[in-house]
Amino acid sequence: MSSAKTSVSLLAILGALMAMTSIATDIYLPAMPVMEEKLGGDAELAITGFLLGFAIAQLLWGPISDRVGRKIPLFIGMVLFIIGSIGCALSTHMMEVVLWRIFQAVGACVGPMLSRAMIRDMYGATKAAQTMSTLMMIMAVAPIAGPFVGGGLLAVGTWQLIFWAMAIVGVMLFAALFFLPETLPKETRAPQSFLHTFGNYGNLLKNGRYMRYTLCVTAFYVAVYAFVSGSPAVYITHFGVPEQYFGLFFGINILGVTMVSALNRRLLRTYTLDVLIRRSLAVAATAAIVLAALSFTGIGGLWGVVAPMFFIFSTNGIIAACTNAAALSSVPTRMTGAAAALLGSLQYGSGVVSSALLALLSDGTPRAMSGIIVVVIVLSALSTIGAPHKPHKQSVEA
Numbered sequence: 382m383s384s385a386k387t388s389v390s391l392l393a394i395l396g397a398l399m400a401m402t403s404i405a406t407d408i409y410l411p412a413m414p415v416m417e418e419k420l421g422g423d424a425e426l427a428i429t430g431f432l433l434g435f436a437i438a439q440l441l442w443g444p445i446s447d448r449v450g451r452k453i454p455l456f457i458g459m460v461l462f463i464i465g466s467i468g469c470a471l472s473t474h475m476m477e478v479v480l481w482r483i484f485q486a487v488g489a490c491v492g493p494m495l496s497r498a499m500i501r502d503m504y505g506a507t508k509a510a511q512t513m514s515t516l517m518m519i520m521a522v523a524p525i526a527g528p529f530v531g532g533g534l535l536a537v538g539t540w541q542l543i544f545w546a547m548a549i550v551g552v553m554l555f556a557a558l559f560f561l562p563e564t565l566p567k568e569t570r571a572p573q574s575f576l577h578t579f580g581n582y583g584n585l586l587k588n589g590r591y592m593r594y595t596l597c598v599t600a601f602y603v604a605v606y607a608f609v610s611g612s613p614a615v616y617i618t619h620f621g622v623p624e625q626y627f628g629l630f631f632g633i634n635i636l637g638v639t640m641v642s643a644l645n646r647r648l649l650r651t652y653t654l655d656v657l658i659r660r661s662l663a664v665a666a667t668a669a670i671v672l673a674a675l676s677f678t679g680i681g682g683l684w685g686v687v688a689p690m691f692f693i694f695s696t697n698g699i700i701a702a703c704t705n706a707a708a709l710s711s712v713p714t715r716m717t718g719a720a721a722a723l724l725g726s727l728q729y730g731s732g733v734v735s736s737a738l739l740a741l742l743s744d745g746t747p748r749a750m751s752g753i754i755v756v757v758i759v760l761s762a763l764s765t766i767g768a769p770h771k772p773h774k775q776s777v778e779a
Contacts, residue, residue, distance in 0.1 A: 392512075394557050395499065396519030398455070398492035401462070402729065403520065404550055405431060405489050406609065407527030407631070411624045412540040413613050419540065422475030428610055429736040430479040434486030436730030439494045443722020444578040447715060450565050451495050451502075455558050461488025463551035470544035485547075490725065492554070497705055498721040502564035506710035511649050513702035517642040528628030536625060569714055581719040585712065591720060593764065594708035597658070599727040600761035601700055604669070604754040606732035608634075608690060611739050611750035619746060620683045630687060637695030645699045654703045655765070661699040662762040668692035669755040676751035686747050693754065 406428060413424035446454045465485025472478045496516070500509050534542045585591055616622040616630055641661075648657055668689040675685035705724065712720045735753060742749035 390560060391562070392515060392519060394561050395496045396516045397554055397557065399496045399516050400520035401489045401492035401554075402435070403527055405462075405485060405547060408531040408534075408543055408546065410528055410609075410613050410631070411531040411535055411617075411627050412543055414617060414624070415535065416475070416478070416540050420473070420475040420478065422479075423740070424475070425610055425736055425740060426475070426479050427482045429733055431482040431486045431489075432606070432729055432732035432736065434483035435490040436726045436733065438487040439490045439722040439726045439729075440582070441722075442491050442494060443498075443718040443720070444581060445718070446495055446498060446565070447581070447718035448570060448578050450563050450567075450570065451499055451718075452558065452561065452563050454491050455495055455561070456555070458488040458491030459551055459555040459558065461485070463488075463548050463555070465489075466544050466548035466551060470541045470548070490729070493729075494721050494725040495718070497709065497725070498717045499564040501706075501709040501717045501721070502714070506654065506706050507649055509710065510654060510702050510706035511646050513705055514642040514645040514649075514698065517698055517702060518639050526628075528631045530628075532625040532628055565718075572715075578719070581716045582723060585716065585720055585723055588711060590711040591708050594658075594704045594711070595724050595727055597662075597761050597764045598700060598704040598708075598724070599731050600757045600764060601662070601665070601697070601704075602728045603731040603735050603757040604665075604693065604761075605697065606735035607739060607750050607753040607757075608694065610732065610736045611743070611747075614743070614745075615686065615747045615750055616683070620686075622683070633687065634691055634694035637691050638698045641695045641698030642702065643698075645702055648699070649703075654707045657699050658703050658707070659762075659765045661696040661703075662758070662765055665693050665696040665700070665758050666755075666762045668696075669751075669758040673751045673755040676747040686751070693758065 409427070413427075416424045416427075442454050442458065462485055465481050465483075465488060468481035468484060469478050472481060497513070500512050500516075503509075504512055530546070531543055534546060612631065613627065616627055617624060622630060645657065672686065672689035672693065675681045675689065679685075681688070708724055709717060709720055738753050739749055742752070
């Protein structure tokens, strides 16, 4: 990994693996209305099912990766993702799609989770945050392109074509894994049995610093997934945005994340992780309050949602990278896989909470989505009040 070429290749593969969530969700968003029409049922359940499987399965893969290394779980996970994608494409009822999406998620979750663990294997807290910011710029291509690709596939074919495309992407990523190095050598793997390795979750729950950052990003991601799940209905159904242009409005937010991620690499040279987390959450909370005010009063129409969401979503370029790096640097190396798994499980499991709240509160307007976003972002901002970050002694950079 010494050459620049190899480093770029490593970042490209890790970025693609971190984008697995976007690959499996954003490309599917434009198809939700037509799938409900063709298959019956609620297409949002497919997102809920995916996020549920994504969240729970990580808790299995994390300790396994601490025991056997990172690459074996990655290969197995990619095979499961491919099979799940094919199953979705062949489904004839919405419930079949939901079940296959859960299966798909069991494999898809390995990519983002172990990408974070592999970065932690290689770097300390600040360098890890900078690397994650770089990866967020790379992976931003997926959510920008996803809705465009999904809308384009719908224009030339049926909704099934979207899931066939996911399967093809899975095959390509499976091949790329052969070029990925093993970042957890045998001598640094968890020496305990599998049973004891799973017991590390108890130690993580008692780790105050780790849980502080984990709960902070979890609350923020409830807001992120409230937007991801609710935006198709708000933009396409409520405001009448054509399906093929939905990706444009969604992509504006990802552009903001990309720019802020690039900025974050520079800011980390001057500011600590905690300062950046607190200030970015202050910006997000302010924008969320504006969003809620405009949504509940009806002022601004479509742009009354688009503009504040741009600022909220953009702060993810700092919040995700810094909270992940701070959390994982608070635990010893032998627990990194489990720590990344619990972090990812709660972070992406927040999408289940978002989908459930939207299903319960939605009234066909942006109000439910905006209300959820403002409440959880304010809670996330409040959670940053506390002691400054102190990395675990094994995680401090030389």
